[in-house]
Amino acid sequence: MTDIEYRCLTGEAADEVLGDEYVRLYLANYAEPPYLSGPLYSRERFLQRTGKQVKNDSFVLVSA
Secondary structure, rough: OOOOOOOOHHHHHHHHHOOOOHHHHHHOOOOOOOOOOOOHOOOOHHHHHHHOOOOOOOOOOOEE
């Protein structure tokens, strides 16, 4: 069995890692109905929305 590493990032650390890997995963998750990669679920909107959220003190990015 493979060990899973969990990471919890906030603030600048979270902002620094939000890049292509997260965008690809996000787009893959929203590529099916009912989302079908509509404008709300585009790369640009994801980065814009998440870029604002990451500045919130309560934002936590958890990855595995």
